[in-house]
Amino acid sequence: MTTLIFTHSDCFAHDTGPGHPEAPERLAVVWEVLDREEFRGLERRDAPEAGVEQLARVHDRAYVDMVLDGVPAQGYHRLDGDTLLSPGSRGAILRAAGSVCAAVDAVMTGEAANAFCAVRPCGHHAEPARAMGFCVFNNIAVGALHARDRHGLSRIAVVDFDVHHGNGTQSMFTDDPELFFASTHQSPLYPGTGAPWERGVADNILNLPLEPYSGSVEFRQAMERAILPALEAFAPELLLISAGFDAHARDPLAQLGLTGADFEWVTRKLVETADRHCGGRVVSVLEGGYDAVGLAEGCAAHLRALMRA
Ligand SMILES: [Zn+2]
Known part of the structure; x- marks a missing residue:
């Protein structure tokens, strides 16, 4: 049992324009990490394209059609202030969502202990009918609903340690007691959601906002005192x-x-929780990370902890 990697060269073709932080170079950084000696043995699989029916489990069908019809033949098509489509976007956005479904299938059928989806664009800001914050389709929510429909699960958890609040994932989970969403994020910061009193229909939403210039201590406390116990109680499948x-x-x-040590620590803690409840079944999906060195360090630390599972 090992860690599978789902990725695809089409994810480089999503062009966000000059000076945009969510640039193809981010994926190049991740691929460089994957080429390191310590990760070279990990099996890499092509991320398949998600089908419209998979996307429509979390997005309005009209939104899915609007996005796919909006991919331009040339130039850019703007969906949101900072979210654009380019001619190469179709493959990237479909494979980013499809990667999570394929990773869920592989982990659920026991082909691997866990999996990491090295894809872009990120997804956690995308709402049912709206692109937001570099995100077009909500990759992780598409994967969660795929897990429920395809594999009959009824307790699926998402833990989001991206520095921004995963407003899109929360909005898709908040009325559904079978889905649990917990997030640490900086506040105040984009997108401005993620207050502690946003709790969901069955206390299935848990937000731990952290002040700017918080660090390892505050982050680890939020995880240890709140998120990990709640995840333990939810007992995810x-x-x-x-x-x-x-x-x-x-x-x-x-x-x-x-630091990298924090990403390794939190990943280890999450994997240990998954070990206790669901045979260590973990699927991780790349969201943000906009400094090349920080992204590489975080990604490598995360992969190390996944591989040790
Ligand atoms: Zn982010």
């Missing part, structure tokens, strides 16, 4: 991770001050 590395101290978009 599958654990999904929104793995953003923009809480790294070097990241230009936030000020949370985490």
Whole structure:
């Protein structure tokens, strides 16, 4: 049993324009990490394209059609202030969502202990009928609903340690007691949601906002005192991770001050929880991370902890 990697070269073709932080170079950084000696043995699989029916489990069908029809033949098509489609976006956005479904299938059928989806664009800000914050389709929510429909699960958890609040995932989970969403994020910061009193229909939403310039101590306390016990009580049948590395101290978009050691620690804790409840079934999906060094350090630390599972 090992860690599977789902990725695809089509994810480089989503062009966000000059100077955009969510650039193809981010995926190049992750691929460089995967090429390191310590990760070279990990099996890499092509991320398949998600089908419209998979996307429509969490997104309005009209939104899915609007996005796919909006992929331009040339130039850019703007969906949101900072979310664009380019001619190469179709493959990227479909494979980013499809990667999570394929990873769920592989982990649920016991082909691997866990899996990491090295894809872009990120997904956790995408709402049922709206692109937001570099995100077009909500990759992790598509994977969660796929797990329920395809594999008959009724307790699926997402833990999101991206520095931004996963408003999209929360909005898709909040009225559904079979889905649990917990997030640490910097506040105040984009998108402005994620207050502690946003709890969901069955206390199935748990938000731990952290002040700017919080660091390892505050992050680990939020995990140990709140998120890990709640996850333990929820007893997931599958654990999904929104793995953003923009809480790294070097990241230009936030000020949370985490290090590689923190990403390794939190991943280990999450894997241990999954070991106790669901045979270690974990699927992790790349979200943000906008400094090349910070992204590489966070990603490598995360993979090390997944591989030790
Ligand atoms: Zn982020």
